[in-house]
Amino acid sequence: MRNVTWADRDVRACLAAVKRGKPFVYGLTNYVAANLSANVLLAVGAGPAIGAAPGWPSAFAAGAGAMWINAAALMSSGPETLIEAARSADAAGTPWVLDPVAMGAGAAAYDDIIRQLLGFHPTVIRGNASELIALAGGAGGGKGVETTAGSDEAIAFITDFAKATGSIIAVSGAVDYVTDGTDILAVPGGDVRLTQVTGAGCSLGALIAALLAANETKLIATCAAHAIYAVAAERAAGARGMGAFAAALVDELSLLDGEEK
Amino acid sequence: MRNVTWADRDVRACLAAVKRGKPFVYGLTNYVAANLSANVLLAVGAGPAIGAAPGWPSAFAAGAGAMWINAAALMSSGPETLIEAARSADAAGTPWVLDPVAMGAGAAAYDDIIRQLLGFHPTVIRGNASELIALAGGAGGGKGVETTAGSDEAIAFITDFAKATGSIIAVSGAVDYVTDGTDILAVPGGDVRLTQVTGAGCSLGALIAALLAANETKLIATCAAHAIYAVAAERAAGARGMGAFAAALVDELSLLDGEEK
Amino acid sequence: MRNVTWADRDVRACLAAVKRGKPFVYGLTNYVAANLSANVLLAVGAGPAIGAAPGWPSAFAAGAGAMWINAAALMSSGPETLIEAARSADAAGTPWVLDPVAMGAGAAAYDDIIRQLLGFHPTVIRGNASELIALAGGAGGGKGVETTAGSDEAIAFITDFAKATGSIIAVSGAVDYVTDGTDILAVPGGDVRLTQVTGAGCSLGALIAALLAANETKLIATCAAHAIYAVAAERAAGARGMGAFAAALVDELSLLDGEEK
Numbered sequence: 121m122r123n124v125t126w127a128d129r130d131v132r133a134c135l136a137a138v139k140r141g142k143p144f145v146y147g148l149t150n151y152v153a154a155n156l157s158a159n160v161l162l163a164v165g166a167g168p169a170i171g172a173a174p175g176w177p178s179a180f181a182a183g184a185g186a187m188w189i190n191a192a193a194l195m196s197s198g199p200e201t202l203i204e205a206a207r208s209a210d211a212a213g214t215p216w217v218l219d220p221v222a223m224g225a226g227a228a229a230y231d232d233i234i235r236q237l238l239g240f241h242p243t244v245i246r247g248n249a250s251e252l253i254a255l256a257g258g259a260g261g262g263k264g265v266e267t268t269a270g271s272d273e274a275i276a277f278i279t280d281f282a283k284a285t286g287s288i289i290a291v292s293g294a295v296d297y298v299t300d301g302t303d304i305l306a307v308p309g310g311d312v313r314l315t316q317v318t319g320a321g322c323s324l325g326a327l328i329a330a331l332l333a334a335n336e337t338k339l340i341a342t343c344a345a346h347a348i349y350a351v352a353a354e355r356a357a358g359a360r361g362m363g364a365f366a367a368a369l370v371d372e373l374s375l376l377d378g379e380e381k
Numbered sequence: 382m383r384n385v386t387w388a389d390r391d392v393r394a395c396l397a398a399v400k401r402g403k404p405f406v407y408g409l410t411n412y413v414a415a416n417l418s419a420n421v422l423l424a425v426g427a428g429p430a431i432g433a434a435p436g437w438p439s440a441f442a443a444g445a446g447a448m449w450i451n452a453a454a455l456m457s458s459g460p461e462t463l464i465e466a467a468r469s470a471d472a473a474g475t476p477w478v479l480d481p482v483a484m485g486a487g488a489a490a491y492d493d494i495i496r497q498l499l500g501f502h503p504t505v506i507r508g509n510a511s512e513l514i515a516l517a518g519g520a521g522g523g524k525g526v527e528t529t530a531g532s533d534e535a536i537a538f539i540t541d542f543a544k545a546t547g548s549i550i551a552v553s554g555a556v557d558y559v560t561d562g563t564d565i566l567a568v569p570g571g572d573v574r575l576t577q578v579t580g581a582g583c584s585l586g587a588l589i590a591a592l593l594a595a596n597e598t599k600l601i602a603t604c605a606a607h608a609i610y611a612v613a614a615e616r617a618a619g620a621r622g623m624g625a626f627a628a629a630l631v632d633e634l635s636l637l638d639g640e641e642k
Numbered sequence: 643m644r645n646v647t648w649a650d651r652d653v654r655a656c657l658a659a660v661k662r663g664k665p666f667v668y669g670l671t672n673y674v675a676a677n678l679s680a681n682v683l684l685a686v687g688a689g690p691a692i693g694a695a696p697g698w699p700s701a702f703a704a705g706a707g708a709m710w711i712n713a714a715a716l717m718s719s720g721p722e723t724l725i726e727a728a729r730s731a732d733a734a735g736t737p738w739v740l741d742p743v744a745m746g747a748g749a750a751a752y753d754d755i756i757r758q759l760l761g762f763h764p765t766v767i768r769g770n771a772s773e774l775i776a777l778a779g780g781a782g783g784g785k786g787v788e789t790t791a792g793s794d795e796a797i798a799f800i801t802d803f804a805k806a807t808g809s810i811i812a813v814s815g816a817v818d819y820v821t822d823g824t825d826i827l828a829v830p831g832g833d834v835r836l837t838q839v840t841g842a843g844c845s846l847g848a849l850i851a852a853l854l855a856a857n858e859t860k861l862i863a864t865c866a867a868h869a870i871y872a873v874a875a876e877r878a879a880g881a882r883g884m885g886a887f888a889a890a891l892v893d894e895l896s897l898l899d900g901e902e903k
Contacts, residue, residue, distance in 0.1 A: 151412035151457070151673035151718075152419050152431050158674050158840035163884050168840070170674050171717030175749030183748055195432030196412075196457060196673070196718060226444055227436030316635075318419035318429070361632025362424050371883025374838070412673035412718070413680050413692050456693030457673075457718060487705055488697030577896075579680035579690070622893025623685050 124298075124305050124343040126351035134335045134344035136378025139165040143185030143333035147326055148172055148205055150192035150221075153319030156366065157190075157326040163373035164348070166330040172197040172205070181208035181216070185333030188217040188325045189242075191234045199233045206240035215332040218242035218287075219325035224254025238285060243332055244342050245281075246290040246325050249274040256281040272297075279304060288342050290328070292321060296346045300339050307343055309350035311357050317366045324349050352376060385559075385566050385604040387612035395596050395605035397639025400426040404446030404594035408587055409433055409466055411453035411482075414580030417627065418451075418587040424634035425609070427591040433458040433466070442469035442477070446594030449478040449586045450503075452495045460494045467501035476593040479503035479548075480586035485515025499546060504593055505603050506542075507551040507586055510535040517542040533558075540565060549603050551589070553582060557607045561600050568604055570611035572618050578627045585610050613637060646820075646827050646865040648873035656857045656866035658900025661687040665707030665855035669848055670694055670727055672714035672743075675841030678888065679712075679848040685895035686870070688852040694719040694727070703730035703738070707855030710739040710847045711764075713756045721755045728762035737854040740764035740809075741847035746776025760807060765854055766864050767803075768812040768847050771796040778803040794819075801826060810864050812850070814843060818868045822861050829865055831872035833879050839888045846871050874898060 124131060145161055147154075147170045154170050161168040169180055172193070181187050187209045189202055209216040220234045234255065238245075245252070256277045275297055278289040282301030290298045292314075296307040314320045328345040335341035356368035385392060406422055408415075408431045415431050422429040430441055433454070442448050448470045450463055470477040481495045495516065499506075506513070517538045536558055539550040543562030551559040553575075557568040575581045589606040596602040617629035646653060667683055669676075669692045676692050683690040691702055694715070703709050709731045711724055731738040742756045756777065760767075767774070778799045797819055800811040804823030812820045814836075818829040836842045850867040857863035878890035 150432055150434075152415045154674045155416060155677060155840060159884065159888070162838045162840060169744065169747075171672060171714060173672075173714055173716040173744070173749065173752050174721070174755065175751035175753075176717075176744075179748040179750075192432060192434055194434040195437075199435070222430065222434070222437075225430075226440040227434065229436035230434050231436075233435065316423045318416060318423060359632075360636070361629075362420065362635040363628035363631030366420070367628055367885035367889055368883075370885030370888075371881075374884040375882070411693055411695075413676045416677060453693060453695055455695040456698075460696070483691065483695070483698075486691075487701040488695065489701075490697035491695050492697075494696065577684045579677060579684060620893075621897070622890075623681065623896040624889035624892030627681070628889055 121304055121306050124307050124347050125309060126347050128347070130340050131344040131347045132378050134331050134341050135164065135348055135376060137334040138330050139378050141334040142167055143330060144169070144183070145326065145329050145333055146180040146184035146187045147329065148177070148193035148197065148202055149188070149190035149322055150195050153190065153322035156319040157323040159370050160323040160373060161326050161330055163370050164327065164330055166333070168326070172201045177201055177205035178208040181205040181214055182212035184214055186215045186329040188219065188329040189237065190219040190221055190322050190325055191223065191230070192221045194230060194233060202233065202237060206237050210240040215243040215338065217244045217246060217325050217329045217332070219322060220245065220247050220251050220255050221322060223247065223251040242287050243338055244288045244290060244328055245285070246292070246328060248292050248321065252281065252289065252291050253277050275304065288339055290342055290346065292324065298339065298343045298346065303339065305343050307346040307350060309354055311353035313362060313365045314353050316362050320369070348373070348376060382565055382567050385568050386570060386608050389608070391601050392605040392608045393639050395592050395602050396425065396609055396637060398595040399591050400639050402595040403428055404591060405430070405444070406587065406590050406594055407441040407445035407448045408590065409438070409454035409458065409463055410449070410451035410583055411456050414451065414583035417580040418584040420631050421584040421634060422587050422591055424631050425588065425591055427594070429587065433462045438462055438466035439469040442466040442475055443473035445475055447476045447590040449480065449590040450498065451480040451482055451583050451586055452484065452491070453482045455491060455494060463494065463498060467498050471501040476504040476599065478505045478507060478586050478590045478593070480583060481506065481508050481512050481516045482583060484508065484512040503548050504599055505549045505551060505589055506546070507553065507589060509553050509582065513542065513550065513552050514538050536565065549600055551603055551607065553585065559600065559604050559607065564600065566604050568607040568611060570615055572614035574623060574626045575614050577623050581630070609634070609637060643826055643828050646829050647831060647869050650869070652862050653866040653869045654900050656853050656863050657686065657870055657898060659856040660852050661900050663856040664689055665852060666691070666705070667848065667851050667855055668702040668706035668709045669712070669851065670699070670715035670719065670724055671710070671712035671844055672717050675712065675844035678841040679845040681892050682845040682895060683848050683852055685892050686849065686852055688855070690848065694723045699723055699727035700730040703727040703736055704734035706736055708737045708851040710741065710851040711759065712741040712743055712844050712847055713745065713752070714743045716752060716755060724755065724759060728759050732762040737765040737860065739766045739768060739847050739851045739854070741844060742767065742769050742773050742777050743844060745769065745773040764809050765860055766810045766812060766850055767807070768814065768850060770814050770843065774803065774811065774813050775799050797826065810861055812864055812868065814846065820861065820865045820868065825861065827865050829868040829872060831876055833875035835884060835887045836875050838884050839891070842891070870895070870898060
């Protein structure tokens with residue numbers, strides 16, 4: 121299993137492509153994470169639009185460079201809205217990311233809607249181990265939006281799940297793993313405070329979408345998003361506490377230069 | 382009337398219990414305050430989930446260690462959703478906090494829904510003086526979400542109101558007062574900027590829920606939340622302006638150690 | 643064309659009036675920008691309430707000192723809610739700001755609702771060049787919420803549009819322009835990062851409302867909001883990256899004194 125980090129030329133080239141292309145990236149996400157997700161996208165040079173105002177899901181999913189759906193968008197929009205966006209992206213060939221946040225945490229009606237979204241061929245599915253194991257049919261229920269399983273426990277599940285769905289599967293944890301069912305790559309690093317700032321995981325879904333919008337090779341683009349997030353988090357690690365860390369994360373993302381070592 | 386502050390061993394023990402127990406705390410709140418509320422909870426070690434995705438209100442209200450309902454959640458969810466969550470918490474014995482934000486500010490339909498929530502036995506009701514006086518049936522209407530009455534004007538009202546409802550009542554102001562109808566405790570300190578950062582009051586409701594989740598003695602747990610918030614605000618007082626203050630408040634909350642003096 | 647900046651006594655007097663009057667300002671906006679918008683208002687001394695809880699749109703639009711409607715509020719509320727608020731403000735004589743964010747970006751159903759809001763006589767219409775050109779009937783469609791036209795390209799359009807609507811029209815860009823159809827004023831300055839922090843443009847709509855609430859001369863009040871934002875952004879320009887910039891912008895707004903030079 122190969123490690124992927126910011127030191128890789130490929131990763132930096134993927135970011136440089138976002139900064140050059142300034143892709144329009146559309147998202148349906150929850151209102152807790154929406155602000156940070158938009159700022160993460162702006163920090164790397166993408167142009168975000170978030171939310172399901174009338175006509176946006178079909179028009180923006182079709183017209184965007186990429187899209188992400190965080191399932192907790194269901195706190196603001198009905199299931200039909202998420203399905204409309206997923207269908208529109210799928211039909212238009214817009215790459216899109218599914219984040220099944222809180223999957224398996226005990227709300228069956230919610231979990232069923234996430235399973236329906238799988239039918240629209242997400243390019244990437246990202247989450248923590250509990251969520252992905254639950255989505256893949258295992259018994260991985262978390263505690264609300266927190267995981268109760270380590271990312272290494274999810275490797276077997278996600279490899280099989282990638283084969284079954286045709287999606288790239290990415291699991292976040294102490295080490296992140298990304299697989300297309302054939303290759304599996306590890307992204308080490310980051311900072312534990314990424315799990316202690318609300319919306320940081322959700323915003324990684326947005327960042328993956330930005331990388332997909334600007335790069336053809338989807339597996340490395342997905343790894344690049346994780347590696348970029350990890351290095352920004354490491355550079356933000358000097359922040360005094362959790363409040364300063366969130367702002368510092370966005371700062372460091374905005375200062376990363378695709379050309380630099 | 383006894384003062385309660387961070388100097389009290391009981392207060393620090395209450396925080397230590399949250400850090401040890403890492404309770405799952407569920408909230409229905411408004412999207413203006415949701416991000417800060419989640420970060421306040423993460424800062425003290427609790428695990429938040431916010432919002433009314435399908436199935437969440439009943440499942441999470443029953444399964445959480447505690448819950449809070451900020452009435453302005455009605456800007457995203459219908460009354461039946463808030464009532465479902467309150468009913469579920471009440472039936473499951475989940476302690477819960479009611480924050481009647483903007484009660485009495487002029488929207489009768491909104492005020493009526495808050496009065497309905499009273500029927501589900503909130504463990505704690507918290508707000509500013511205008512809101513609580515209005516909820517207790519007095520003429521205390523505020524200006525939007527701002528209070529026009531001082532916290533000391535609310536003492537008689539809240540004591541009677543605690544007796545009538547069986548809830549602990551907590552009023553925020555220059556000095557905070559907390560009563561179960563028999564004992565009344567004062568929590569001094571804090572910083573005026575707590576009223577100048579959006580969602581800071583709302584997030585105190587979330588913090589109270591976290592303290593209730595991890596501690597049996599509800600009156601002291603409620604006081605502890607106020608005292609913890611006050612000391613964090615005082616330590617954040619060196620922030621340059623209101624923007625830095627919000628981040629510094631979360632920083633200081635995340636740095637508080639339940640064991641320290 | 644005259645330049646208006648923070649150096650103008652009129653601008654500082656407009657801010658001083660907000661700080662003295664502490665107006666209640668009501669807004670319907672999107673949940674991505676809501677938190678920053680509320681903090682911008684609190685920073686200058688106004689008292690915000692945001693969102694469409696039951697009864698709020700009619701009661702608060704009529705009772706507020708001013709109101710703003712950001713069209714992307716449609717991601718949380720139905721068209722009838724925005725129309726109710728606009729009708730109520732118009733009937734009560736409450737000055738109000740319309741921000742047609744993402745107008746012309748490709749969602750016809752959304753654009754139609756914005757055109758309906760024009761019927762309720764907004765005091766000010768603010769946006770970027772793409773949005774305003776699209777709203778004025780030109781071919782100015784942007785890319786999501788980003789503009790693809792410069793503010794100078796909008797001058798002819800906005801002058802005619804001000805005459806046609808009777809509204810003050812304000813376009814944001816490298817230089818901001820504000821016109822009532824007769825006079826046109828330029829507000830230079832600011833910082834490019836105002837376009838790189840989510841909700842910064844949306845929050846300017848809120849700030850204009852605060853200035854309208856406290857000042858009779860609507861054209862200079864609208865210019866003052868732009869000039870205040872510009873000087874705060876310039877003073878925040880030393881921020882390390884985009885995360886720190888957002889907090890620094892609020893800091894600097896909170897530190898501006900209406901009396902100072």
